[in-house]
Amino acid sequence: MAGVSSGSLSTALTALEAKLPAASLQLAKELFGILGTVDSSAGLRRALTDPSRTGDEKSALVRQLVGGKVSADAAEIAGGLAGSRWATARDIGDALETLAATVVIAVAENKSAVSASGITGLEKLENDLFSFNQTVASSHEAQRALSEPQASAAAKIALAERLVPHASEEAKVLVGQAVSQPRGIKATGLVGRFAELAAKRQQRWIATVGVSRPLTEAQTSRLQGGLNSLYGRELKVNVTVDPALIGGIRVQVGDEVVDASVISRLGQLHRQLAG
Structure with a gap:
């Protein structure tokens, strides 16, 4: 599109x-x-x-x-x-x-974190969609049944649920949609698209932080609190040390990037001078 x-x-x-x-x-x-x-x-x-x-x-x-x-x-x-x-x-x-x-x-x-496994509802959904595609890929019989034009939508949905019996209700809705209304592509292809949407949404709440030198525990705690306050929710913060940044910090949350590193500011100055 x-x-x-x-x-x-x-x-x-x-x-x-x-x-x-x-x-x-x-x-x-x-x-x-x-x-x-x-x-x-x-x-x-x-x-x-x-x-x-x-x-x-x-x-x-x-x-x-x-x-x-x-x-x-x-x-x-x-x-x-x-x-x-x-x-x-x-x-x-x-x-x-x-x-x-x-x-x-x-x-x-x-959803809150899944108590038994400690993973979030969104992670559970991604895992279930991946598990469905893996199960179908390993079974020629399942592939034939799901692509059978004479089979009813209800029969395909029932088969899909048997293939991933422990899937979440959210996963069942998306898998059921994919097998009953694939809209011209393979059901696993559509499930893959749904999984990509889920992964993209989850990425919105992962903060990848680049720093020029390791942070102390207190600095990490302040960073976590500041980012949580800025985005209005608990973020998963992954901190990487990159000496090439020289100084400052670079934060990426989803598609949004905030770059306050020295190397970034030098690059901006260079572009202005080249102007």
Whole structure:
């Protein structure tokens, strides 16, 4: 997805963030259900990407279609997508799939640490998705069954759950979606995409800190507290020593980089002089 569609998806993801702290699996299931409706009708997809229709008209079409059948949040999200611009008819479906998966991932993220293993809900989700793909890759019988066009969606979902019996509820939703509505690719390929989304979201809360010399325990504690306060949540802080930084500190959290090292400032000065 690129160009105008990429921009529309980015806008939708930003708007979705406000709903994620209280998100539920039911919301994700409703969004996946709307995706199924969109995918089942070429006429609807054309109507939702028709450049001659205004965004308000397309948004109203979707709200009318799903009104009373899903929650207000699901209708709002789907309506917002319909009102945006999309380069191709498939792009709006891809975006809806991404938003639904993001809701599932956020539900896992909002869980407290798993008491038995000490890992977070998000880590558990990633592990379960990886385990499913590994199990399918090792079984030709499972691969044939999941790709059998005559098999019902319910049968494929039941098989998938047997393959990873201890998977979390979040993983079951994503795996079930992948095997029942792979949307033109292998189910394991779609599960892989979901795993990438989960990994990317988890990366948002890992702070990679580069320093020119080792920190004391007190400095590390102050660094942890400062970063937690800055980002409004507990971060996992990985500190690496890189003498090439000369001095200062370089922090990366997800895609955001704060570079206050001497070498960075020297580079900035050099670019200004070369100007």
